[in-house]
Amino acid sequence: THFGYKTINKQEKVGMVAEVFHSVAAKYDIMNDLMSMGIHRLWKRQTIASSGVRKGHKILDLAGGTGDLTSKFSQITGETGQVILGDINDSMLKVGREKLRDQGRVGNIEYVQLNAEALPFPDNSFDIITIAFGLRNVTDKDKALASMFRVLKPGGRLLVLEFSKPDNELLTKVYDFYSFNVLPKIGSVITNDSESYQYLAESIRMHPDQETLKGMMEEVGFEQTSYQNLTGGIVALHRGFKY
Ligand code: SAM
Numbered sequence: 621t622h623f624g625y626k627t628i629n630k631q632e633k634v635g636m637v638a639e640v641f642h643s644v645a646a647k648y649d650i651m652n653d654l655m656s657m658g659i660h661r662l663w664k665r666q667t668i669a670s671s672g673v674r675k676g677h678k679i680l681d682l683a684g685g686t687g688d689l690t691s692k693f694s695q696i697t698g699e700t701g702q703v704i705l706g707d708i709n710d711s712m713l714k715v716g717r718e719k720l721r722d723q724g725r726v727g728n729i730e731y732v733q734l735n736a737e738a739l740p741f742p743d744n745s746f747d748i749i750t751i752a753f754g755l756r757n758v759t760d761k762d763k764a765l766a767s768m769f770r771v772l773k774p775g776g777r778l779l780v781l782e783f784s785k786p787d788n789e790l791l792t793k794v795y796d797f798y799s800f801n802v803l804p805k806i807g808s809v810i811t812n813d814s815e816s817y818q819y820l821a822e823s824i825r826m827h828p829d830q831e832t833l834k835g836m837m838e839e840v841g842f843e844q845t846s847y848q849n850l851t852g853g854i855v856a857l858h859r860g861f862k863y
Contacts, residue, residue, distance in 0.1 A: 630759050637757045638709060640816040641685075645711035647811050648686050649719070654806055660753075661688075663855050667750060667781045668692050670848070670859060676700040677747040680771065682736050683707055683754020687716035687729075693748075694725045704746075706734045736764040741771045752781040756827040766840040772862045778842060784849070784856035785829040791852045799824060830856050 677697045681690040684705035694703045758764045786792045799821040807817030842860030
């Protein structure tokens with residue numbers, strides 16, 4: 621067992637991820653704000669700032685969920701550009717689509733239900749691909765990264781925003797306590813579902829650390845790879861280019 625979970629196989633993981641996001645979709649945004657104390661907004665802002673987005677760009681916001689990044693991108697890329705919000709989960713897509721319509725973001729956004737491991741787009745399609753807090757949910761991460769590399773245009777860039785490894789011991793201890801004791805409690809109070817948030821803590825702990833993920837990106841062909849630690853490495857923003 622690992623943190624109280626039995627080792628899970630691939631099929632079980634796919635089912636568990638689906639269940640978690642169907643279950644949390646309606647309350648996903650408020651949970652994000654509560655659990656990160658609003659800081660996820662800064663992490664996302666940093667992602668946009670590092671993306672090099674310009675008018676007319678074609679962007680894929682992978683595992684886009686309720687569309688925070690898509691919303692910002694669609695504003696900048698304008699009517700000559702396009703943002704595709706891709707997600708495997710129709711409940712999350714539905715919540716995202718409704719939220720963005722309420723914000724008046726229409727015209728240059730498309731919603732596509734897809735699996736990050738097998739992207740349904742031609743080679744060399746996108747100027748920018750982002751995947752924010754999504755890669756750790758993907759079963760075969762190498763396959764997903766290779767698929768992203770394939771659909772990125774030459775000169776395009778990938779940004780991976782994801783939980784990572786805190787860069788000092790004290791922060792690690794505080795953070796472990798927070799994610800294994802406090803988070804599931806917030807989850808159970810707000811959503812009546814502590815299991816989904818137990819899964820969250822577990823998936824964060826299993827995710828590759830900064831250097832490992834950078835290596836995985838290089839392995840599938842990304843160049844000039846780098847990462848920036850945010851909030852002491854609790855989150856890292858990885859970047860890589862396709863040439
Ligand atoms: N990017 C959004 C954000 O930062 O707020 C949502 C992140 S949410 C934690 C993770 C999303 O990944 C969920 O909407 C989930 O459905 C999606 N997801 C999980 N596995 C996926 C896969 N294999 N392919 C595409 N999306 C996936």
